[in-house]
Amino acid sequence: MGYRKTLPWLAAVAFFTTACSGASGTGPATAAGLSSASEEQNKALVLRLYSEAFNQDKTDVVRELVGADYVQHDKSVPGGADGQVKQFQDLKAKIPGAVATVKRTAADRDLVAVHWHASATPANEATGEAKVDLYRVGNGKLVEHWSITQTVPATTVSGNSLFSDQYQYPNGAPTLSEEQEETNREFAVTAYRKLSDGDAAVVDTSWDTSTTRRSRTEQVR
Incomplete structure (x- = not known):
């Protein structure tokens, strides 16, 4: 089929x-039973990886945020802080001038997901790469990472970009x-x-x- x-x-x-x-x-x-406040703290920690480490080339921030036993599931880079630094460097070599634009984040217990756009021209959502990263946070450090990546196409069958919000709740977004x-x-x-x-x-x-x-x-x- x-x-x-x-x-x-x-x-x-x-x-x-x-x-x-x-x-x-x-x-x-x-991890079970994390409070909403803890989840927000985890999101804030992860977002520093993009705003500071990627966009400002602060490799010391990577070493601050990443745990000593950081487990990396990306096939092309090793584990640990050095692997995360290499992943960012490789992406910037592939897309010169790339900046990270975070589109969406979600936190649940000890996991944080980030949907982001890597592009040298972030205002144009038909360029660069669409990426989703998933991190596990433990004791205030990033301890595990998974990712998926898609090259952004010039056009889509639906006419929607890979990043746009189209759905509108009939009565506004609910509080759950x-x-x-x-x-x-x-x-x-x-x-x-x-x-x-x-x-x-x-x-x-x-x-x-x-x-x-x-x-x-x-x-x-």
């Missing part, structure tokens, strides 16, 4: 969704309780797992296709 062409990318998205739900099933258990957030996480994880297992019918039951510019056939092709 045609939708299988999208499974490598969907698998990556499912991984991030699952990890942020605290239900990855592999690796160390996700922790219980409601957990329900949303479980819903998203279940939907992606079904799709990756080959259940294309889940698109009809779990995706609101009326909010996109593409037909359902285009979505699952």
Whole structure:
């Protein structure tokens, strides 16, 4: 079936969704019971990696933020602070003049996800690379990192950029309780797992296709 062409990318998205739900099933258990204040502190720590280390070339900030046993899952760089420095240097060599523009962040327990744009011309969202990084934070240090990257295309089938916000809540964005957030996480994880297992019918039951510019056939092709 045609939708299988999208499974490598969907698998990556499912991984991030699952990890942020605290239900990855592999690796160390996700820290439980962190307060919203702790999650905000974790986000602030991670964002320094982009605003200071990447955009201001402050390699000392990387060494300040990264733990001694930093586990790196990027295939092209080693672990530790030196590996994180190399990853940023390699990206800047690939995209001369690149700056990091953070588009979205999400924190859940000891995990922080960052959706960002690496480009020398950040005002043009059809340039550079779209990246999602996932960090684990432990004792005030970055201790583990995963990432996915996509080269930004000049155009998209939907007409939307890889970074724009298009969805509008009918009555404004809701304020969710922790219980409601957990329900949303479980819903998203279940939907992606079904799709990756080959259940294309889940698109009809779990995706609101009326909010996109593409037909359902285009979505699952």
